Amino acid sequence: MVMMEMRNTLEEMDNKKILIVGNGFDLAHNLRTRYSDVLEVFKNWKSFYGSYRNRKTDTEFVEKIADNTQNALESYYSKNLEKLDKLIEKNSWIAYYSGCRAELDLWIDFERELVPVLDIFDFILSADINFEDGSIKFERNSFFKFNCFFYRYFTILNNKIFVRNDYIDSNYGLKKKKLLRDLKNEFLEFIEALEIYFYEFVEKASDVHPISQIRKIEPNYIISFNYTHTEKYYGIDNVHHIHGVIRDDLDCGSNNMVLGVNDYDNKDFIYFVKYFQRIQKHCGVDYKNFVNEPCIFKSSDEFDKEYNDYELYIYGHSLDETDKDVLKFVIGDFDDRNQFQMKARKVIIYYYDQQDFELKVINLITLFGRDIVEKNMDDNKIIFIKIDSNID
Incomplete structure (x- = not known):
């Protein structure tokens, strides 16, 4: 038996x-789910959004993002695109990734490009700051590439990182929690922008x-x-x-998309680590x-x-x-x-x-x-x- x-x-x-x-x-x-497909839209956003608002379909770029351009333009949800427009305009992470090398194509490339950003902020958190001008000396030439992308946090000049006054307290030094919170919130907005891209430019525009x-x-x-x-x-x-999934309705529930690095030694940056996000976002x-x-x-x-x-x-x-x-x-x-x-x-x-x-x-x-x-x-x-x- x-x-x-x-x-x-x-x-x-x-x-x-x-x-x-x-x-x-x-x-x-x-x-169109390549990392490079997303960047193509972000980099050419002004051209597309202008065409969308005017309902023009004569640009080469608009033809690239959907097989049936006219139907695609009519199907886009204006509220989502308005939100994406605001995010692209001000988000440091979108500016950074849009400025990355053109040959980046895979999502693993995205993860690799995230690490050096965490490295520079890790350096800022642990470095000695000159409280008179909020400066930090450094010797890594690789830091210069971040100057024009994360200007809301710092400026780089003459081998010095000048941290913005918003993140410096004359009595207590670097406002570590505020800096990490703002960096994390911007990253969450970046993930939200990705969700809008997948919702509007992939799932709705594809047969x-x-x-x-x-x-x-x-x-x-x-x-x-x-x-x-x-x-x-x-x-x-x-x-x-x-790694989560696009919501059926972006106005309902919360974004549960997971995006980040496999691991990072400094747990101050745990919000950028995938295994933590999988737990955090259920x-x-x-x-x-x-x-x-x-x-x-x-x-x-x-x-x-x-x-x-x-x-x-x-x-x-x-x-x-x-x-x-x-x-x-x-x-x-x-x-x-x-x-x-x-x-x-x-x-x-x-x-x-x-x-x-x-x-x-x-x-x-x-x-x-x-x-x-x-x-x-x-x-x-x-x-x-x-x-x-x-x-x-």
Whole structure:
């Protein structure tokens, strides 16, 4: 009787499929979700917003942001665009990222460009300030690049950082809490601007068609690293957005989009760290419950182990170590005996071209080591499949 119950449970688990999607999933559906797509709109905002207000459709830029320009212009919600206009006009983070190098394209580039900003503010918080003029001496030439973007906080001149008077108290020194609060609030406004972009320029302006290769997977559950609702076109109800999701109505609820660095040593900047934001914004860990149910059975070995009860499909995710906590949880990790335990029965990774294939292999090796990757590829437990973007 016990053996029959175990067999039925295992038969049910045989059909369990989990699909992880990253930004490449949205790009495969021709959505403008690249980091560079966002910057394109921010950099050319005055041109677009002027066209929008005048309902003109004769500019090259406006044609780039939507396939059906006239319908797109009419569908934009004026209140959202008015808010975005105000944010773009005054937000230090938008100014900074709009001024970043043109070749930046991926969201991992965004995270990397965030670190040096935190570094300069970290330096300001710990440096000795000349209270007479609010200046801090420095020797790092890299600081000069921030001068025109964060001028509401400081000015850089002659190898000195001059902190604004708003953040200096003649008796007590630097107003650390005020500076951090304002920097954080501006960052939250920046994330709000991103949500408006995704809401108005991606979800409302796009015509999505399901891709046959993805539909054939027939996943039971989707773990999404994207902010969009693209997975809804596949009729999957069980979805967990790791980094939050765009609201259906921007006037209701609060923004729960997660955006930041993987970690930062100085916890004064914890509001810019992704794992804290996931907790703070109640993104939850629903994916863990799905992966682990049922998760333990008594093996013939001398210890209990997790049963490899699902196939894992990864589409459009770079496998970069910035998401290693989630990736290791669903793929596998080293146990207390330093033995690698594969959690998924099989991992199928989709790649776009040879360069993308090589990048994903390199990132896997970074996560798990060469020996683990080679062994599981040889055993056909890690399989690579080239993307076929044919639509249904």
